[in-house]
Amino acid sequence: MSDNSVNAAGHTGIKAWVIIVPVVLIGLIFLPSAIVMGVGMIPTLVARVVDTSPGKRLSITVGGFNLIGSLYFLHRIWAMGQGMDDIQPTLGDSFGWLCALLGAGIGWVVFGFMPAVIGKIAETQTALRLRNVTKEQERLIEEWGEAVRGLHGVREVKKEED
Amino acid sequence: MEAVELGDRYEIQPSQRLAALDNGMAEAFAATDRIDTSRKVFALIAPGHLANRGLAMAPTRNAAGAYLMWPVTSGIVDWPVGIEGSEVLWGRRPAFIYSIPAGEKVVGANNQLPTLNESQLIKNFIQPAIQTLRDLVLLGLPHRAIRPQNLYYQGGNAGDIMFGDCLASPPGSHQSAALETIDAAISDPIGRGGGSIADDIYAMGVTALMLYLGRDPVAQMTDEQIINAKINSGSFSTLAGGEKLAPSLAEFFRGVLCDKVADRWTIKHLEGWMTGAHFNPTLPSVPQRASRPLKFCGVDYLNRPAIAHAMSRHWNEAIVLIFNSDFDNWYKRGFGDEKAPDKMTRIHGLAAAYGPQSGIRDRAVSRFIIHLGGHLPLCYKDVRTSLMGMGAMLSHYYERKDKVQQIAEAMRARLPHAWFEEQPNLRPEQMQLRRSLEVIDKVIDRQGPGYGIERVLYELDRGTPCKSPLVADYYVVEMTDLLPAIDAAIPGAPHGTLPMDRHIAAFIATNMKRQMDNEMTALGNRADDIAYRTAILRLLAIVQRVHQQYNLPRLGQVVAEMLEPVIAAFHNTAMRDHIRNEIAKHADDCRFDEMLLLLDGEGSLKRADNDGFAQAVQEYANFERGRSWLVNGGLTDTPRVRGIAHKVAAMTATLCSTASIAAYGLFAMLF
Numbered sequence: 001m002s003d004n005s006v007n008a009a010g011h012t013g014i015k016a017w018v019i020i021v022p023v024v025l026i027g028l029i030f031l032p033s034a035i036v037m038g039v040g041m042i043p044t045l046v047a048r049v050v051d052t053s054p055g056k057r058l059s060i061t062v063g064g065f066n067l068i069g070s071l072y073f074l075h076r077i078w079a080m081g082q083g084m085d086d087i088q089p090t091l092g093d094s095f096g097w098l099c100a101l102l103g104a105g106i107g108w109v110v111f112g113f114m115p116a117v118i119g120k121i122a123e124t125q126t127a128l129r130l131r132n133v134t135k136e137q138e139r140l141i142e143e144w145g146e147a148v149r150g151l152h153g154v155r156e157v158k159k160e161e162d
Numbered sequence: 163m164e165a166v167e168l169g170d171r172y173e174i175q176p177s178q179r180l181a182a183l184d185n186g187m188a189e190a191f192a193a194t195d196r197i198d199t200s201r202k203v204f205a206l207i208a209p210g211h212l213a214n215r216g217l218a219m220a221p222t223r224n225a226a227g228a229y230l231m232w233p234v235t236s237g238i239v240d241w242p243v244g245i246e247g248s249e250v251l252w253g254r255r256p257a258f259i260y261s262i263p264a265g266e267k268v269v270g271a272n273n274q275l276p277t278l279n280e281s282q283l284i285k286n287f288i289q290p291a292i293q294t295l296r297d298l299v300l301l302g303l304p305h306r307a308i309r310p311q312n313l314y315y316q317g318g319n320a321g322d323i324m325f326g327d328c329l330a331s332p333p334g335s336h337q338s339a340a341l342e343t344i345d346a347a348i349s350d351p352i353g354r355g356g357g358s359i360a361d362d363i364y365a366m367g368v369t370a371l372m373l374y375l376g377r378d379p380v381a382q383m384t385d386e387q388i389i390n391a392k393i394n395s396g397s398f399s400t401l402a403g404g405e406k407l408a409p410s411l412a413e414f415f416r417g418v419l420c421d422k423v424a425d426r427w428t429i430k431h432l433e434g435w436m437t438g439a440h441f442n443p444t445l446p447s448v449p450q451r452a453s454r455p456l457k458f459c460g461v462d463y464l465n466r467p468a469i470a471h472a473m474s475r476h477w478n479e480a481i482v483l484i485f486n487s488d489f490d491n492w493y494k495r496g497f498g499d500e501k502a503p504d505k506m507t508r509i510h511g512l513a514a515a516y517g518p519q520s521g522i523r524d525r526a527v528s529r530f531i532i533h534l535g536g537h538l539p540l541c542y543k544d545v546r547t548s549l550m551g552m553g554a555m556l557s558h559y560y561e562r563k564d565k566v567q568q569i570a571e572a573m574r575a576r577l578p579h580a581w582f583e584e585q586p587n588l589r590p591e592q593m594q595l596r597r598s599l600e601v602i603d604k605v606i607d608r609q610g611p612g613y614g615i616e617r618v619l620y621e622l623d624r625g626t627p628c629k630s631p632l633v634a635d636y637y638v639v640e641m642t643d644l645l646p647a648i649d650a651a652i653p654g655a656p657h658g659t660l661p662m663d664r665h666i667a668a669f670i671a672t673n674m675k676r677q678m679d680n681e682m683t684a685l686g687n688r689a690d691d692i693a694y695r696t697a698i699l700r701l702l703a704i705v706q707r708v709h710q711q712y713n714l715p716r717l718g719q720v721v722a723e724m725l726e727p728v729i730a731a732f733h734n735t736a737m738r739d740h741i742r743n744e745i746a747k748h749a750d751d752c753r754f755d756e757m758l759l760l761l762d763g764e765g766s767l768k769r770a771d772n773d774g775f776a777q778a779v780q781e782y783a784n785f786e787r788g789r790s791w792l793v794n795g796g797l798t799d800t801p802r803v804r805g806i807a808h809k810v811a812a813m814t815a816t817l818c819s820t821a822s823i824a825a826y827g828l829f830a831m832l833f
Contacts, residue, residue, distance in 0.1 A: 054805070057812035064815025068822040078830070107815055114814075115800075115807035122797040122806075129797070133789045137782055144733045144778045152786045 036077050036090050040070030040097075043104030062107035069103020072096045163250060166239050171196050172259050174205040176242050183262070185312060186331030187212075193259055201261065203234065206330040207241065208256040210637050212557050213625030215356065216329025217256050217639075219303050228297060229290035230305075230325045231314070233258035238643075243635045251654075253635025254647075258330050265315030268323060268373070275310055277376030280408045284436070287313075287323045287373055288414070291366045292432045294325050295359060299429055304357045306333030308365040309341050310372050332554055333357055339385035340378060340401065341365045344392050344421055345548065347385065348471055349539040353547025353555035356591070360423050363432070364397070367418030371402055379405065386475055393468045396446030397421050410435075413443065422447035452496030458483055466497070470535030473527060474546055480527045509533055517575040525575045532581050540581050542572040549578055549595055553623025560619065560629055570615050573606055598622065610686025612678060616668035624672065630665035641673045642709045645702070649717040660724055661717060662698040670701055674708070692731045695724055696761055703754035714752045721757065722749035728761050733775040737767065 027034035047062035073096045080086035090096065140148050165173040175192045183190035183204050193205040208214050220236035236258045243253035269275060278286060291308075298305055305328040312326035334354035339347040343364050346354045372378055379401050380388050391400040397419040407415060414435060417427035425444050427435070435441070448465070455462035456469060459476050463469040473480035483489050494502040513526035528542045535541075539548045545568045547555040552569065559565035572578070578599055582588065588596070598621050605613045605621070620626050628638040628647075632655055636647035648661045667685055671678045681704065684697035699721060706712070722745050729745060732738045741760050748756045760767060 053808050055809075055812070057808040060812040061808075061815040064812075064817075064819035067819045071822060071826050075826070075830075110814060111808065111811045114811040115804045118807040118810060119798060119800075119803045122803055126792050126797045130789060130792050133785050133792070137785050137789075140778050140782050140785075143735055144775055145735065147733060148775065148778045148782050150779045150783060152783065 030082065032082050032084055032087050033074055033077055035087055036073045037070055039091055040073045040100040041066055043101060047104070047107070058108075058111050061111040062104050065107035065110065066100060066104040069099040069101065069106075070096075072099040163242060165194075166241060168193075168205070168237050168239050168257055168259060169235055172203065172205075172235060174207075174239060174257060174259075180204050182267075185327045186307065186336030188258075188327065188330030203259050204262050206233075206258045206260060206327055207239075208258070208330040209332075210241075210243070210253065210255050210635065211560070211627065211629070212332055212352075212554055213623045213627070213639065214256045214329070215303070215333070215625065216258060218625075219301065220258060220329055222301060223297070228294065229316075229322065230294045230297065231260055231263065231327050233260055233327075233329065235259045236329070238637055251635070254637045256330070256637060258327065260327065263314040263324060263326075264317045265321070265324070266319045267311070268313035268315060269311050273311070275372055275376050275378070278373045280374070280411055283370055283374050283411070286321060287370055288366075288432075289436065290322055290324065291370070292429065292436060295362055295366065295432075296429055298362065299359055303328075304333065304359050305362045306354075306357045306365075307331060307336065308362055308369055309337055310369055312336075313369070332558075334361070337365065338378075339388045340380045341368045343423075344389060344397070344467070345537055345539060347389050347392070348474065348541075348546055349548050349551060350546050350555060352558040353539065353545075353551035355548040355550025355554070357550075358423075358589070359429070360426050363418050363427060363429075367415055368397075368401060371405075371415055371419075374407075374411065375405060386471075389471055390468060392421065393449065393471060394465065396448055398446055413440065416444045416446075417441060420444045420447065450497060452492060453498075454492070454496060456489060456492040456496070466534040467536060467538060470531045470538055470541075473531050473534075474538070474541035477524075477527065477543055480531075481523045484526055484530050485523075505533065512580065513575070517571065521571060521575070524571075525577070528572065528575070528577050529580055532577065532584055536584060540572065540577055542575075542577060543568045545569055545572060549581060550591060552578070553619070553626060556615075556619050556622060557626045557629070566615060570606065570618070573602060573618060576603075595622075610682055611662075611664045611667035612671040612682030612685060613668070614664070616664045617671060620668055620672035628665055628669040630663050630669070632659065632661070632663065632666070634665075638669070641670070641705060642711070644669065645705055645709065645711050645714055645717065649714040652716050652720050658723075659720075660695075660698060661720055662701065667701070670705060674704070678704075692728050693763065695728050696758075696763060699725065699728075699754060699758050699761065703758045706752075706754045712752050715750075718749040718752035721754065722746060725757065725761060732768070732771050733778070734771050737771055741767065 041063070044059060044063040044066045047066075048056065048059040051058040073090055073093070076093060076096060077086050077090045080090065163175075163177045165175050167173055173194045173196060175194075178192035180190040180192055183206070185206060187209045188206040191205045191207060193203045195201045195203050208216065216233070217236055217238070220233045223232055236256070238254050239257040240252050241255040241257070242250045243255075244251040294305070305325060307328045308325060314324045314326060316322040316324050332352060333356050334342065334346055335351045337346070337351070337354075341364075342354070343361055346357065346361060349355075380391075383391070388400065395403065398416050401419060402412075402415050414427075417431055417435070420426040425447060427441075427444075431441060449467050451464045452466075455464050457463075458469060458472055459479050461472065463472060473483065490506070493506060499505075509529045510526055513529050514522050517525055524543060528540070531538065531541045539546050540552070545555065545565060556566065556569050559569075578595075582592070582596055582599075585592075602618050602621050605617045606615065608614060616629075619629070625639050628634065628644065632651050633644070633647040636643070636651060638644050638647045644666070648666075652659065652661060662685070667682060671682055678701075681697060681701055684693060685701065687693045687697070702717075702721065706714075725745055729738055729741050732741060744760055745757055748754075748760075759765060762768060
C-alpha cells in the first residue's frame with residue numbers, strides 16, 4: 001500500500017518537475033519577459049480562481065487566448081532590449097493591456113458559447129443517426145416481416161390503441 | 163344413367179335392377195359382355211361400408227364347370243351413390259359379374275320349397291354340395307350362404323342344384339337362425355365372422371332337410387325359441403326330431419347337424435357316406451343339466467348355455483338376476499362344481515377391475531354370459547357378436563353411436579380377452595385376432611388421430627373400407643387407393659377441407675407396415691396449426707413414397723393451399739417467396755416429399771429461417787435501444803454537451819495560442 005502511494009507520488013512529482021523546472025529556468029534566464037508576461041496573464045489567474053470545471057478547462061481556454069493577447073507585451077519588451085528598466089514602460093502601454101484583456105475576454109466568450117455550438121451539432125448528429133436507425137429497422141421489417149419487431153412491435157400497437 | 167365399366171369387357175347398368183338375383187346385402191343389376199354379347203351376365207354390387215373377402219378370392223378360381231356360382235370377373239367400379247339436385251354423385255363399389263343361371267331358383271314364388279325324395283336329394287343336392295365344399299376347402303373359403311333361397315337348378319326347374327353367390331355379401335349375414343349353428347345364430351347376422359367349412363356343412367344339412375321335407379321345420383318358431391331348442395335338445399332333435407327320415411338320411415342328418423364341431427361330419431365323412439360307408443351314430447351333445455331349474459323371465463332353465471343365451475336377450479333382467487341369491491345358489495350348487503364360488507368371485511372382481519364404475523353390472527353380466535356360454539358369442543348390452551365378426555359389426559353399425567359405444571366399452575372391459583380365456587383351444591384366425599387385440603388395447607384409449615375407436619375399426623378387420631367422410635363413397639380398402647380417392651373426392655368437398663381426418667389417419671396407421679406413432683403424435687397437436695399441417699403433409703408424403711403415385715393434380719393443389727399458413731410462418735420474405743414458388747412447382751408434379759423437404763420443421767431452410775430471424779430480432783432490438791438512447795438525449799444530454807464543449811474550447815485555445823507563439827517566433831526570427 002505504502003509502495004503504491006510512493007509510486008503514485010513519485011510519478012506525479014516527475015510530471016510536475018518536467019513542467020516546473022524548465023519554466024522556472026526559462027523565467028530566471030528571461031526574468032524581465034517573465035515578469036511582464038506574468039503581469040499580463042493576471043486575467044488567467046482570475047479565471048483559475050473562479051474555475052470549477054473538471055480539468056480546469058476555463059483556465060486553459062482563457063489562458064490560451066490571454067497568452068495570445070499578452071504577446072504584445074512580450075514583443076514590446078524584447079523590442080526595448082529586455083532590461084529590468086523596460087518593465088515599467090512596457091506595462092504602462094494601455095494598448096498592451098487592451099490586447100491582453102481582449103484575449104482573455106475572447107477566451108471567456110469561447111468557453112461560454114461553445115456548449116451552444118456543440119449542442120446544435122449534437123442535435124444534428126442525433127437526427128442523422130435516428131434516420132439511419134429507422135432505415136435499418138425498415139430494412140429488417142421488409143426482410144423479416146412485422147414479427148421482427150418482437151416486443152417493441154407489441155409496445156407500439158398498445159400505444160396506438162391508447 | 164350412364165353404364166359403368168368393369169375392365170374393358172363388361173358394362174353394368176346402374177339403372178336396371180334385377181331384384182330377383184339379389185343375394186343378401188348385394189344388389190343385382192343388368193350387365194353386358196361387350197366381347198360375347200350373346201352371353202347373359204349380371205352384376206352383384208356389394209355394400210360399400212363393409213369389408214369384402216370376395217375381391218381377393220374371386221380371381222383364385224375358374225368360374226366354369228362346377229356347382230357353384232362364381233364371378234367371371236370382379237373389381238371395384240365407379241358407382242352412383244346418391245343424387246344431389248339434378249347431379250348424380252359417383253363413388254365406388256365392389257362389383258362381381260356372374261353368368262345368369264340357366265336354371266330357375268330352387269325356392270319358388272312365396273318362398274315355396276320343392277320336395278326332393280331321398281335319391282333326388284342325394285344325387286341333385288348332396289353330391290353337388292360335397293363337390294362344392296371340397297372346392298371351397300381347397301380355397302380355404304367357407305361359403306356361408308348355403309340356404310334354399312340361394313340355390314339354383316343347373317337348368318330348367320329340376321335336376322342338379324347349383325349354389326348361389328357367396329362373395330358379394332358378408333359371410334353368414336343373410337342366414338336364418340335355423341340354418342346357423344347355435345353360436346352363429348345367437349350372434350347378430352353381421353357379426354358372425356368368416357366362419358368355417360364346418361358351419362357350411364351344418365347349413366348344407368339344414369338345407370338338405372328342408373328340401374327333403376319340402377318345408378322349413380321350424381318356420382313357426384322365433385329365433386330365440388329355435389336357439390333355445392337347439393341348446394336344450396340339440397339341432398338334430400330341434401329340426402328333425404319329429405320327422406320320419408330314411409335310416410341312411412337320419413345318419414347323415416345326425417352327422418352334419420351335430421352341435422359339437424369336433425364330432426360333426428367333415429368332407430371325408432360325407433365322401434365316405436356317399437360311397438356307402440357307415441359311421442357310428444353321433445350322439446347329440448347336450449350341455450350339463452343343473453340339479454334344479456332356474457326361473458328367468460318366466461322360463462325354467464336347466465343348463466348354463468341356455469341361461470347365458472337368455473341373459474343376452476334380456477339384459478336388464480339379467481342384471482337383476484346375477485345379484486339374486488337364486489342365481490347364486492343355482493350356479494354354486496346346481497352343477498356340483500366345488501370351485502363355483504371362486505369363479506363367481508373372480509368374475510365380479512374382473513368386472514370391477516376393467517372399465518368405469520358405472521358399468522360394473524353390465525360387465526359382470528357379460529362376463530357371466532361368457533363363462534356360462536363357453537363358446538357362445540360375446541354379448542354386451544345390445545351387441546351380440548362372434549369375436550371374428552366384431553370388425554364387421556363395428557363397421558356396419560358405425561353410424562349408430564350407441565352400438566359403437568357399446569363395442570368400445572366391451573373392448574375397454576377386456577371382454578374379448580375374457581372370451582379367449584374361456585376357450586379350450588383356438589383356431590389360427592382367432593389366435594391372429596388375439597394378437598390384434600394386443601395392439602387394440604394400446605390404442606383404444608388414446609385420444610389423438612390415428613388412435614381411438616377409428617383405429618380399432620381398422621385393426622379388427624384389415625379389409626374395412628376407410629370411413630372418412632371424404633372418401634367413404636370410394637371404397638378404399640387398400641392403401642394404394644387412398645391418395646387417388648382423396649384426389650377424386652377433394653373437389654366435391656367444401657373449400658378449405660384438409661385431406662386428413664381421424665379415419666384417414668387411423669386407416670394409414672393400421673395399413674402401413676411401419677410404426678406411425680411419431681407421425682400420429684405430431685398430427686394430434688391441433689393447437690399448433692403449422693405443426694398439424696406439416697404433419698398432414700408428412701403422412702401424405704410417406705404414403706406417396708410407398709405407393710409411388712404422382713398423378714394427383716387436385717390433391718396437389720389442395721395440399722399447396724393447405725400449406726399456405728406453413729409458408730407464411732417463414733419469416734424471411736425472400737425465402738417465403740422462394741418456397742411458395744417451389745411448392746407451386748411441386749404441386750404441379752404432386753411431389754409431397756419434395757414439399758416436405760422445403761417445409762420440414764427440422765429442415766435446413768426452416769432452421770436457417772429461425773436462426774436468421776432470431777438474429778434479426780436481436781438486431782432490431784439493438785436498433786431500438788439505440789433509438790431510445792438518441793431520443794432520450796443520448797447525444798444532446800447537457801452535462802455531456804457541456805463537457806465536450808469545454809474540452810473543445812480548451813483545445814481550441816491551446817491550438818490557437820500554440821500557433822500564435824509559433825507564428826510570433828517565426829516573425830521575430832525573420833524580422
